[in-house]
Structures are given as C-alpha cells and as structure tokens.
Amino acid sequence: MTDFEAPYILAIDQGTTSSRAIVFDGAGKAVASAQQEFAQHYPADGWVEHDPEDIWRTTLATAREVFQKVEGAGCEIAAIGITNQRETTILWDRATAKPIYNAIVWQDRRTADICEQMRADGLEAGITARTGLVLDPYFSASKAAWILDHVEGARTRAENGEIAFGTVDSFLIARLTGGAVHATDATNASRTSLFNIHTNEWDVGLLEEFRVPRKCLGDVRDSADDFGRTDAELFGRPIPICSVAGDQQAAAFGQACFAVGDIKSTYGTGCFVMAHTGKEALISDNKLLTTIAYRLGGETRYALEGSIFIAGAAVQWLRDELGIIKNAGDTAALADTLESNEGVYLVPAFTGLGAPHWRTDARGAIYGLTRGAGRAHLARAALEAVAYQTADLIDAFAADGVAPRTLRVDGGMVANDWVMQFLADILNLPVERPRILETTALGVAYLAGLHIGAFNDVSDITERWRLDARFQPAMAPEERNRNLAGWSEALRKTLG
Numbered sequence: 001m002t003d004f005e006a007p008y009i010l011a012i013d014q015g016t017t018s019s020r021a022i023v024f025d026g027a028g029k030a031v032a033s034a035q036q037e038f039a040q041h042y043p044a045d046g047w048v049e050h051d052p053e054d055i056w057r058t059t060l061a062t063a064r065e066v067f068q069k070v071e072g073a074g075c076e077i078a079a080i081g082i083t084n085q086r087e088t089t090i091l092w093d094r095a096t097a098k099p100i101y102n103a104i105v106w107q108d109r110r111t112a113d114i115c116e117q118m119r120a121d122g123l124e125a126g127i128t129a130r131t132g133l134v135l136d137p138y139f140s141a142s143k144a145a146w147i148l149d150h151v152e153g154a155r156t157r158a159e160n161g162e163i164a165f166g167t168v169d170s171f172l173i174a175r176l177t178g179g180a181v182h183a184t185d186a187t188n189a190s191r192t193s194l195f196n197i198h199t200n201e202w203d204v205g206l207l208e209e210f211r212v213p214r215k216c217l218g219d220v221r222d223s224a225d226d227f228g229r230t231d232a233e234l235f236g237r238p239i240p241i242c243s244v245a246g247d248q249q250a251a252a253f254g255q256a257c258f259a260v261g262d263i264k265s266t267y268g269t270g271c272f273v274m275a276h277t278g279k280e281a282l283i284s285d286n287k288l289l290t291t292i293a294y295r296l297g298g299e300t301r302y303a304l305e306g307s308i309f310i311a312g313a314a315v316q317w318l319r320d321e322l323g324i325i326k327n328a329g330d331t332a333a334l335a336d337t338l339e340s341n342e343g344v345y346l347v348p349a350f351t352g353l354g355a356p357h358w359r360t361d362a363r364g365a366i367y368g369l370t371r372g373a374g375r376a377h378l379a380r381a382a383l384e385a386v387a388y389q390t391a392d393l394i395d396a397f398a399a400d401g402v403a404p405r406t407l408r409v410d411g412g413m414v415a416n417d418w419v420m421q422f423l424a425d426i427l428n429l430p431v432e433r434p435r436i437l438e439t440t441a442l443g444v445a446y447l448a449g450l451h452i453g454a455f456n457d458v459s460d461i462t463e464r465w466r467l468d469a470r471f472q473p474a475m476a477p478e479e480r481n482r483n484l485a486g487w488s489e490a491l492r493k494t495l496g
Contacts (some may be wrong), residue, residue, distance in 0.1 A: 007078035008070055009448045010239070011441035012063055014084045014168050015247065016105065016269040017316070019058035021066045022438055023077065024445040026454055028464045030438065032069040034062040041102065046109035046351060049102040052090050055168060056175050060234065067235050079452050080176075080230065081243035081444030083250035084168040086191045089143035091154065091216070092171060094164050097179050100151050103168070104143040107270075107309055107351040111142035112360040123209055130196045130203055132281060132290025134358055138307070140167060141193035141210040148212070158213045165216035167192065169244045173227055176241060181228035182218035185244040186295035189220045197281060197292055200300060223249070223294045224451040243447035247440045248272040248305065249293055253447060254439030255408045256465040257293075258301075258458045263397070263404040265390060266440065267413035269316075270354075271308035273393045275402045276301065286396040287356040296450070304402060306355040306393035310348035310364075312413050314382040317350070324375045332418035335380035341483070343368035345388075345490035346381035356396040359495060367490045383419050387426040388487040394427055406430045410439040417469075425475035426483065435466040 005026045013020040018037040025031050038054040067077055087106035092099045104110070115135050118124065124135040133139055144165050148155040157163045164174065167188045173181050189195040189202075194212060196203040202217055221227065223245045229238035245253065248266055252274045255264040263275040274293070281290050281302045293303035315328045325331060347353075349362035366381065397403065407429050413419055414433050424431040436442055446461050455461060 006075070007449065007452060007454050008075050009445040010063060010067060010077050010080045011445040012059055012080060012082045012172065013247070013438070013441040014055060014059055014082070014172060016085045016107075019055065019062050020438075020441065021059075021062035022441045022445075023066045023070045024442060026449070028436065028442060028446070030436065031075075032066040034065040036062055044110070046112070048105040048107040048351065050088070050105055052092070052099040052103050052171060055103065056172070059172060064235065077239055079240050079242040079448040081448035082169050082172055082227075082241065083245050083247050083440050083444040084172070084188070086167060086188060086246040086248065087138055087140050088168050089140045089147070089165070090168065090171045091144065091147050091158070091163055091165050092174065094162055094179070094182070097174050099171075100154055100163065101147045104147065106138055108143065109137050109352055109360055111137040111146050114142045114145065118209065127193060127206065127209070130198070130206060131193050132190070132197050132283070133193055134287065134289065136358055137360060138354065139191060139193040141206070141212060144216070145211050158216050161215040163216055164218065165212065166218055169246075170218055173241060173244070176230045176234065177228040178231035183221055183227055184218055185221055185223045185225065186292045186300065187223055187246040187249040188244065190292040191246060195220065197290065197302070200295070222296055222298065224296055224447040242451040243444045245294065245444050245447060248274055249291075249303070250443030250447070251410055251440040252276065252303065252443070253294060253461075254436070254441075254443030255410060255434065256458075256462045257408070258462060261402060261404070263402070264408040264410065267311050267386060267409065267411040269311065269313045271311035271386060271390060273306045273390065273397070275304045275397055275404070277304055277402070278302065282400065284396070284400050286399045287358055288396055288400060289355065294447070304397065304400060306396060308389045308393070309351050309354045311386045311389070312411075313350070314346065314348040314385060315413075318379060318382055322378070324378060329416070331379040331383055332416050334376040335383050335418055337376045338380055341380050341384055341486070342373070342377060343486060344373055344377040344381050345486055346378070346385050347490050347494045348382070348385050349494060353495075356392060357495065362494055365490070365494050367493065368486075383416070384422060384483070386413065386419060387423045388484070390423060391426050391484065394429070404429060406432050408432045408434065410434060410437055412437070420469070420471045421474070424471040424473045426480060428473045428480065430473070431471040432467055433469045433471070435468040
C-alpha cells in the first residue's frame with residue numbers, strides 16, 4: 001500500500017439497506033471497502049423493521065474484512081468512526097446488549113396516531129421550538145415509546161435503568177465496546193425529538209411528553225470525541241472509536257459544507273438536502289427541519305434540512321417487487337430510450353411524504369399510464385421523481401432565504417449521469433459530483449482524523465475536496481416548466 005499515507009481510519013457506514021466499512025488514509029483516499037445487504041421487514045402497512053442482529057452481524061463482518069485487508073498489508077488502523085441511518089430506534093438490555101424488539105426504521109409510520117394525538121393536545125409548537133423538528137413518526141421518540149408500551153415489562157425495566165434506548169450508532173457502540181459505553185453524538189441526538197438543540201441537553205419536558213424514561217438515555221458527546229475502545233476480541237486489539245455522526249451530517253462534513261449557505265444533497269434510499277447555517281439555528285417557515293450539523297470542541301453548528309423518504313428505494317422497488325430491471329444501472333438506459341416522460345409520473349409516497357409536505361397518510365401513485373406505457377416509462381418516472389422532489393425542497397430553502405448557487409451531490413444514485421443531468425435541468429442549477437462518492441463514510445473518517453490530530457481544523461478538509469463532474473442545466477425553460485407542471489398535478493392528486 002505504498003500509494004497511501006497514514007493515518008488509516010476505519011469508517012463504519014451503517015445504512016438502511018446495507019452495512020459498509022471503508023478504510024481511508026490520511027489524504028482521504030479509500031484503501032479498502034466491504035459491503036453487505038440485509039433483510040427489510042414489513043410486518044404491517046406502513047411498518048418497517050430491521051433485525052438488530054442483522055445490523056450487528058453485517059457491520060462486524062464488513063469491518064473485520066477491511067481491517068484484515070489493511071493490517072494484513074502491514075498498515076495499522078488508528079481509529080474508528082461511525083456513521084449511521086438516523087432516527088431508527090433500538091432498545092436493548094443493558095446487561096446483555098440484546099435487543100428487546102426489532103429496530104423500528106426511520107421510514108416506519110406506525111406511531112402516526114400517537115403524533116396526531118400529541119398535535120391535538122397542542123404540543124407540536126413546543127416540540128418544534130426545542131428540537132427544530134416537526135411532530136412526526138419519522139423521529140425516534142414516538143418509536144421508543146411504542147416499544148416500551150408493546151413489549152411486556154419493558155417500561156418498568158426502563159424506569160429501573162435496565163433498558164437502554166438509542167439510535168443505531170449507540171447500539172453499535174454498545175456492541176463494539178462490550179457494553180462499556182452508552183453514548184451518542186449531538187447530530188444523532190438532535191434527531192430523536194428528545195434533545196434540546198439550543199441547550200444541547202436531553203430535555204426533561206420532552207421526555208415527559210413522549211413518555212421516555214431518562215434512565216434509558218446515554219451520554220451526548222461531540223461528533224469528534226472519545227467513544228471508548230473496541231473489545232479486544234473483536235479485532236485482536238482495542239481500537240479507539242473517535243467519531244460519530246448521523247449519515248446526512250457526515251455527508252455534509254465529507255462534502256466540506258462548512259460555510260454558511262453551503263448545501264449538499266445525498267441520494268441513497270431516501271434523499272436529504274442539507275444547508276449549513278453556521279451558529280444560527282435558523283427556523284424554517286416552510287416545513288424544513290432545523291438540526292445540528294456537527295458539534296466540535298463543545299461548539300455547535302446548525303443546518304436546515306429537507307428529508308425525502310423515497311429516492312433510490314423506488315429503484316429497488318422496480319427491481320425487487322416489479323422485477324422490471326435486474327440492477328439499478330438498467331434504469332438510465334431504459335429512461336434514455338424515451339425523448340420525454342410522455343406524461344407518466346410516479347409519486348413514490350410508499351411510506352408517506354416528507355418535507356415540505358409531511359403527509360403521513362399519503363401513498364404512492366402512478367399517473368398518466370396509457371396502453372403504450374411500459375418498463376421504460378416506469379424507470380424514467382422513478383428517476384425523474386428524485387429530481388422533482390429535490391426541486392420542491394430547493395424551493396422551500398429559497399423561501400427560507402437559503403438560495404444555492406450550486407448543489408453538491410453524493411450517495412449511490414449520483415453515479416448515474418442521466419439522473420444528475422436531469423437534476424441539473426429541473427433545478428436550473430449546476431450540480432457538482434465529487435471524486436469520492438462515499439462522502440458519508442469519508443465525513444466520519446475526517447471527524448476521527450480531527451480527534452486524533454491528523455488535521456488541524458476544517459480548512460484542512462476543505463482543501464481535500466475534489467470535483468469529479470459538473471452538470472450544467474441545458475433544458476429549455478418551456479420543457480422544464482412543462483415537466484414541473486405535470487409533477488405538481490400528480491402531487492396535487494396524491495395529496496387531494
């Protein structure tokens with residue numbers, strides 16, 4: 001590995017459909033990587049679960065694989081960073097680290113009635129003021145309350161301090177450290193609806209309103225911090241865990257979004273647009289979320305975020321449920337066989353609609369089908385929906401005073417040139433794709449590097465960002481307006 005330079009950092013990227021591990025060197029180059037998918041469970045309409053043991057098994061297996069590749073070549077892993085699917089909720093026995101129920105995934109909508117009752121009780125405004133979040137099943141608090149109410153004896157045990165609650169990062173830390181550490185970072189805490197983003201503390205009032213015992217919760221630390229050491233048996237020696245960040249915040253960090261107004265969009269299972277707002281927790285008038293971008297040295301930086309529940313998941317649906325493609329890459333070739341969408345639109349509200357609509361009750365729909373519509377129309381509609389949903393978010397950002405000049409993109413879908421060009425055309429903005437697409441994993445590697453002194457400050461990270469491709473808008477205004485009008489009509493019908 002003579003082409004790489006120390007230090008070597010192992011980034012664990014635990015996502016919604018797979019677990020990945022990537023080792024980066026001191027220059028931000030990927031040295032080794034491994035990935036494993038795991039099962040998705042849909043026990044009822046609107047319910048989405050994971051087996052936490054699948055999360056742990058795939059995480060450990062991929063981490064061990066890259067560890068052995070790198071250390072087998074004579075290089076030493078200096079630290080571990082963890083980034084994770086956010087809001088997904090796990091409760092486990094503190095003594096054994098065994099989960100007491102499946103992980104309830106961020107996409108899950110089973111607690112819609114709980115949230116609606118809290119809204120009817122007049123609690124939403126106070127929750128939003130303290131957390132920056134809307135009152136929605138998307139976030140962790142109502143999920144935790146549901147598990148406590150539906151697992152026999154869980155609530156009593158939680159009140160006695162026997163049960164731990166956490167997002168996926170906390171569960172992995174507990175497993176990696178042999179149960180020695182129960183902690184999270186400020187970015188993940190800010191997505192639970194239990195954390196006051198202004199005081200940077202678990203909020204007693206929120207805990208009471210959501211009925212989650214304080215004894216369930218772990219410590220909240222900086223995004224670059226000491227999260228303990230791995231159990232020596234896992235990798236043959238203890239390795240320090242030096243960073244944790246929710247996946248979207250990690251991606252923004254990997255994209256070097258450190259200046260006020262810097263904006264990125266990540267395209268994976270869902271789509272998440274995040275704009276850096278600096279020291280100000282800017283409150284949205286357009287149903288965007290206020291969240292913590294990162295916390296370093298006890299200082300908090302904030303962001304506005306728009307969350308789309310279904311992006312790449314629509315392509316998976318085409319592959320796994322409809323069987324009209326064999327792999328995700330087939331979609332671009334199919335879409336390119338058509339000169340236009342011919343009036344076919346997919347609104348992928350499979351688990352409701354996120355920002356800026358926040359409609360739990362919405363469900364997916366296809367409009368404009370004719371006898372001539374086929375595989376290419378559905379593939380194109382799934383890809384186009386990603387751009388249309390992003391356009392809705394960019395409009396909301398602009399209305400809140402954050403109007404981007406360019407959009408930095410990352411995630412698995414951005415390797416698709418067709419999607420990126422269509423995105424630039426619909427947004428009428430330049431779209432910038434970096435050389436390293438795995439910016440989520442790269443972000444926590446950078447954070448861990450800061451903690452161990454590999455970088456002086458974020459300016460060192462800014463200098464490492466490299467452009468791969470810039471997509472310039474080329475669509476005629478009339479065509480853009482026609483496409484957006486068709487999307488707006490499809491959306492109106494879905495929400496109506």
